[in-house]
Amino acid sequence: AQTVTQSQPEMSVQEAETVTLSCTYDTSENNYYLFWYKQPPSRQMILVIRQEAYKQQNATENRFSVNFQKAAKSFSLKISDSQLGDTAMYFCAFIRGGSEKLVFGKGMKLTVNP
Amino acid sequence: ETGVTQSPTHLIKTRGQQVTLRCSSQSGHNTVSWYQQALGQGPQFIFQYYREEENGRGNFPPRFSGLQFPNYSSELNVNALELDDSALYLCASSYGTSGAGEQFFGPGTRLTVL
Numbered sequence: 001a002q003t004v005t006q007s008q009p010e011m012s013v014q015e016a017e018t019v020t021l022s023c024t025y026d027t028s029e030n031n032y033y034l035f036w037y038k039q040p041p042s043r044q045m046i047l048v049i050r051q052e053a054y055k056q057q058n059a060t061e062n063r064f065s066v067n068f069q070k071a072a073k074s075f076s077l078k079i080s081d082s083q084l085g086d087t088a089m090y091f092c093a094f095i096r097g098g099s100e101k102l103v104f105g106k107g108m109k110l111t112v113n114p
Numbered sequence: 115e116t117g118v119t120q121s122p123t124h125l126i127k128t129r130g131q132q133v134t135l136r137c138s139s140q141s142g143h144n145t146v147s148w149y150q151q152a153l154g155q156g157p158q159f160i161f162q163y164y165r166e167e168e169n170g171r172g173n174f175p176p177r178f179s180g181l182q183f184p185n186y187s188s189e190l191n192v193n194a195l196e197l198d199d200s201a202l203y204l205c206a207s208s209y210g211t212s213g214a215g216e217q218f219f220g221p222g223t224r225l226t227v228l
Binding site: 004033037042043044045046047050052091093097098099100101102103104105106107 | 170
């Protein structure tokens with residue numbers, strides 16, 4: 001069974017700073033996808049960034065980038081130039097290729113302070 | 115393009131009752147997945163519907179059941195409610211079942227069981 005671990009329950013950062021959220025996962029699969037989802041207080045889960053396991057290049061979406069270390073089964077999210085609107089719960093998630101089931105970590109609460 | 119919608123927003127039931135939650139998928143999507151998110155936890159996969167058939171199920175008892183309609187909207191039914199069923203129920207729609215596509219989440223239904 002696949003598992004996703006987010007060991008930091010909570011972090012805070014000042015506006016405009018850079019913050020890194022960590023995530024590790026466990027799988028014996030080779031074909032899978034990794035995601036970071038953001039859940040603000042409004043509750044709607046929003047996709048932040050997506051990484052295909054077969055791609056060596058780290059995914060980037062504007063201020064968000066990942067450090068994907070396949071051998072170490074590590075998938076961290078870096079947020080540059082943090083903004084107040086980044087305050088949310090962040091969930092790391094895994095899905096095996098061909099599967100229907102997203103497996104989520106427990107989440108991490110990020111607070112960006114002015 | 116209409117996003118994923120869920121109804122109702124909030125619901126309060128008593129133990130032993132039955133509840134039906136509804137989800138309208140995003141335009142163009144034919145797959146709906148349901149997740150249960152307990153307070154302080156990541157979402158847990160309940161089941162997925164693809165073209166009106168159940169396409170995978172998580173570790174939930176049979177009293178959790180679902181339907182998908184020809185327009186790809188979906189219902190989640192929970193019978194014999196228990197206190198532990200209190201949670202945020204999220205539905206997500208996507209196209210296909212490869213696992214590669216993004217799942218778009220609705221805002222959720224907050225169920226409280228007294």
